[in-house]
Amino acid sequence: MLNFIATGLVVSGVGILVCSVFPIWKLMALLPREALRQSWYVLTALIMIFIIGYTAYIGVFWGAHERLANLVVPGIFFLGACFVLLVNYLSLKTTRDIQRMPVLEQESITDPLTELYNRRYLDRCLATEIDRANRYGISLSLLLLDIDHFKRINDSYGHQVGDVVLAELAQVIVNSVRTTDVVTRYGGEEIMVMAPSTPLETAVDLAARLRETIERESVDVPAKLHPELKELRITVSIGVASFQDGNDHETLIQSVDEALYRAKRNGRNCVSTVRPATTQP
Incomplete structure (x- = not known):
């Protein structure tokens, strides 16, 4: 045994x-x-x-x-x-x-639909860039894009078509900006572009080019999603804000939000700017 x-x-x-x-x-x-x-x-x-x-x-x-x-x-x-x-x-x-x-x-830092960076990554990068801007006096600008009448697209053609619009818009923006710019899905149909070392005037020019490119491009809609809709054209409203000494993260975000609302109030499909007020010590 x-x-x-x-x-x-x-x-x-x-x-x-x-x-x-x-x-x-x-x-x-x-x-x-x-x-x-x-x-x-x-x-x-x-x-x-x-x-x-x-x-x-x-x-x-x-x-x-x-x-x-x-x-x-x-x-x-x-x-x-x-x-x-x-x-x-x-x-x-x-x-x-x-x-x-x-x-x-x-x-963890990527939006699955658009394959852009997400809000978490934006907050991390923005904190770093604001610190650099404060320390070395480097310019920094934000662009906030919003698809005009996006709800109408979802209601008329379905949310899947809306997803296609968002994904193609994201690629147009990525292909139109510098590799050093950070493109993120800010929320819903809003896309944020953080442009380091970019003064307000240059950022406005970039926003104008983006607006024109997006208006000129058409979105290809797969036949299986909507047989009668082969392509779709969209426009965007864009807010632009620039960093100033003493600004913090919240102030800069609030400024670019305000700029976007101005663009919407001005009739959409346009670019609006605002300079954030300097935070008092």
């Missing part, structure tokens, strides 16, 4: 060691460079040596386990194999988690 238990422990250990090689192979496939895999090749070789040693132990000590104390070594072999499997599995899981971190980070 003791011989049967001892053999079972060692044979199970061999099986576990064999299984422990598979997580290593998967882990090495995830590693980008050959140099990073060398240590895992060594570990694989050591596991193969252990497997040979376990197998040799069975042959050499077959039938030699007559006392309970003789089960200590087979038990250690079995637990050692479990340890190797656990370490390899955790190494694989950790590697996968590390590789997923940039993806999760990107998902």
Whole structure:
């Protein structure tokens, strides 16, 4: 009976060691460079040596386990194999988690519909840029775009068509601004452009170009969403505000909101500006 238990422990250990090689192979496939895999090749070789040693132990000590104390070594072999499997599995899981971190980070700061940055990312970047502007006297401007009569589009053609309009508008804006500008979905049908190192006059020119481009472009509507509507034209109202010494995050956002409301009151499809009042100490 003791011989049967001892053999079972060692044979199970061999099986576990064999299984422990598979997580290593998967882990090495995830590693980008050959140099990073060398240590895992060594570990694989050591596991193969252990497997040979376990197998040799069975042959050499077959039938030699007559006392309970003789089960200590087979038990250690079995637990050692479990340890190797656990370490390899955790190494694989950790590697996968590390590789997923940039993806999760990107998902946390990205709007899934438009693939623009979201409000959380805007707040983070805006705080950084305001600090730089205060410290070094660098200009900073915000553009807030709102689709004119967007509710009418949703009511007339459905929310799926509205989603297409938002997604295509986002791409038009991204393709029209600098790579240093931060384009975010501010909320609903509003899109914010943060333009670092950009004075008010330059930001107004950018807003005017954006307005003209958006008015000129047409949105292609998939036939499955609306068979009778092949394309749709939209216009936007744009508010522009510029940073001044002493402004904070809330003041600048409030100013660009006010500028957007002015553009809407002025008949929409236009650009309006406002300079935020300096915050008193």
